[in-house]
Amino acid sequence: MSIILKVAVPVPLCQYFDYLAPTSLNNKKLLPGIRLKIPFGQKDCIGILVAVESFSALPIENLKPVISVLEREPLVPLSLLKLLQWASNYYHYPVGEIILGVLPKIFRQGKCINTINNEVSSYDIPHNPLTLNSYQKNAITTIINSRNFQTFLLLGITGSGKTEVYLHCIDAIIKRGKQALVLVPEIGLTPQTVKRFRERFNVPIVVFHSNLTDRKRAQAWVMAKNGIAKIIIGTRSAVFTPFLNIGIIILDEEHDISFKQQSGFRYSARDLAVMRGRFENIPIVLGSATPSLESFYNTKHKNYKLLSLPKRAGKACLPRITLIDLRKKELMAGMSNELLIAIENHINNNGQVLLFLNRRGYAPVLMCYCCGWIIHCNHCDVHLTVHYCPQRLYCHHCGWNRIIPLICPKCKYQTLSDIGVGTEQLETALKKRFPNHNIVRIDRDSTRTKNSMEKKLDLIHNRQALILVGTQMIAKGHHFPYLTLVAIVDADSGLYSTDFRSLERTGQLLVQVIGRVGRVGSKSEVFIQTYHPKNPLLIFSLRKGYTAFAEALLKERQLAQLPPFSYLSLLRAESLNPIFPIAFLSDIKQKILLHNNNIRVLxxxxxxxxxKAGRYRYQLLFQSKKRKCLHETLTKLTALLPKRYTKVHWILDVDPQETI
Structure with a gap:
């Protein structure tokens, strides 16, 4: 009887490929999860064994034998393999590309794992344990007593001590001889998280994210799989880390959109973490001061257990909040006189100040005041953003850039002017106003070089800089104990998006930014600048808090039958010619509506x-009240698409976080 090997191959097809076991094995058992070198088409490649069977739908004489077996012990553990197979079915993405795609490049190239250095340093740094309040104690006890699968939503206001809860739970897990996975939304949050954990635990801790070298990623993979690393801290891709004996998964800032991959395999690390917890039969902790409406909804329907931390930990106190009406006010780089006076008062008292503006660059628009001409990207339907470091105009979508013109190319007058304010302009203005103070700017432009984020955070924590300027990179998860003033320079920027999630995101961002201040008991303030001081969102979220705000949004979502009260998928098509994606999507819509009355297609x-980048992009939105019905339709759709269309590039986004 022939041994048939089912192999996952990194090709854009939702299927496995059958191979014959090499005769040299002498009936040695092959385990799913090992790498195989196989012939595929005109070349050899690396595949992952997913099953050993005795039957193939193809004639045996048509099957090729495996060239070689690269290891005896699985590189991909069985529980992780099951998760990846589930993800392929749920996200309708080629299974081979998922399974091979999560491996570090070294392993995809077929290199042996015994070439990886397994050495790691552990730390023994004394710490002063904080006194826990009753809410923290209850959360810790509930979590560590849950030894099987259960999802907890740890809803704690900013500064309530969620991290301390994480640390105590992980301590209990490690004492049981198990490992812990901690997921954070941004790479910029990993240094401070690692530092905090190394101050607490004398065990090997490794980091896993996309900015690591491939050798370090491979080393982290091996250390976690072999049980050497006890704590793994990483961004969304770390959800695919293999473990010898995992005991808990903690996902901090669970609401953050960064946990959803926005290209290629568009998975949600939060949702996969919950599913992995189910496969591993371990507790999952989702932490946030501003949980997503989906998670909030799950607590109401008993899918998640809610654990609340309604009070700030230790001596931390809530800040005083002031709304500044910008109407009829003269501004300096977007800052009112009241704000400038407050900044001066706080830094004179040696307090740190954070100015939040979620817009990088110097100015979002360059316009001619004479004829109204505005400079656009040559490849995208967007304005170019003005930057003076370096002095160029940049497209924030495709990266195309050009020099800043001195005269208007349309009317030939020297009347070009910057419109609007970005973080770079804010930093420049503050340097002129406060020349004797260091100013730290944290955004994507200022943190591109290696270790630049860590260096800037060190300046802040060592109080070598009292004025901080930043985008949402600095607004979430960071602990700045000396911060006494937070200013939201433009609170209106997120209020008028057409995306149905925009109000949720804006409310979350406001609460998160405000939460950076007042964490060590000193008197603190928040200034919110707006042209709409009576906006219902601002008033509701500031007066009644995020929980009441989320309750109100859930009622609106239910009336509109939007998630979490329905399920969405987005099919986007793009081409150099706009005719092709329109025709492609129109054809798909017609076929879907012809065979399924339970799907709404927009x-x-x-x-x-x-x-964008010279390609025209159009989309269809699929909506259904039943998840099963939606996925049955998507299965038929993905089987049809690759065979019929070649003039467009298409992507399918299940549970999209951005729908515009």
């Missing part, structure tokens, strides 16, 4: 940025 409509 579109085709152009994407929010219709032309």
């Amino acid at each position: 579109g085709p409509v152009p994407a929010c940025v219709e032309r």
Whole structure:
């Protein structure tokens, strides 16, 4: 009887490929999860064994034998393999590309794992344990007593001591001889998280994220799989880390959109963490001061258990909040006189100040005051953003850039002017106003070089800089104990998006930014600048808190039958010629509606940025009240698409976080 090997191959097909076991094995058992070198088409490649069977739908004489077996012990543990197979089915993405895609490049190239250095340093740094309040004690006890699968939503206001809860739970898990996985939304949060954990635990801790060298990623993979690393801290891709004996998964800032991959395999690390907890039969902790409406909804329907931390930990106190009406006010780089006076008062008292503006660059628009001409990207339907470091105009979508013109190319007058304010302009203005103070700017532009984020955070924590300027990179998860003033420079920027999630995101961001201040008991303030001081969102979220705000949004979602009260998928098509994606999506819509009355199909409509990198983008939105019905339709859809269309590039986004 022939031994048939089912192999996952990194090709864009949702299927496995059958191979014959090499005769040299002498009936030695092959385990799923090992790597195989196989012939595929005109070349050899690396595949992952997923099953050993005695039957193939193809004639035996048509099957090729495996060239070689690269290891005896699985590189991908069985529980992780099951998760990846489930993800392929749920996200309708080629299973081979998922399984091979999560491996570090070294392993995809077929290199042996015994070439990886397994050495790691452990730390023994004394710490002063904080006194826990009753809410923290209850949360810790509940979590560590849950030894089987259960999802906990740890809803704690900013500064309530969620991290201390994480640390105590992980301590209990490690004492049981198990490992812990901690997921954070941004790479910029990993240094401070690692530092905090190394101050507490004398065990090997490794980091796993996309900015590591491939050798370090491979080393982290091996250390986790072999049980050497007891704590793994990483961003969304770390959800695919293999473990010898995992005991808990903690996902901090669970609401953050960064946990959803926005290209290629568009998975949600939060949802996969919950599913992995189910497969591993371990507790999952989702922490946030501003949980997503989906997670909030799950607590109401008993899918998640809610654990609340309603009070700030230790001596931390809530800040005084002031709304500044910007109407009829003269501004300096977007800052009112009241704000400038407050900044001066706080830094004179040696307090740190954070100015939040979620717009990088110097100015978002360059316009001619004479004829109204505005400079656009040559490849996208967006304005170019003005930057003076270096002095160029940049497209924040495709990266195209050009020099800043001195005269208007349309009317030939020297009347070009910057419109609007970005973080770079804010930093420049503050340097002129406060020349004797260091100013730290944290955004994507200022943290591109290696270790730049860590260096800037060190300046802040060592009080070598009293004025901080930043985008949402600095607004979430960071602990700045000396911060006494937070200013939201433009609170209106997120209020008028057409995306149905925009109000939720804006409310979350406001609460998160405000939560950076007042964490060590000193008197603190928050200034919120707005042209709409009576906006219901601002008033509701500030007066009644995030929980009441989320309750109100859930009622609106239910009336509109939007998630979490329905399920969505987005099919986007793009091409150099706009005719092709429109025709492609119109054809798909017709076929879907012909065979399924339980699916609502919206579109085709152009994407929010219709032309990006020279390609025209259109989309269909699929909506259903039943998840099963939606996925049955998507299964039929993905089987049809690759065979019929070649003039468009298409992507399918299940549970999309951005729908415009």
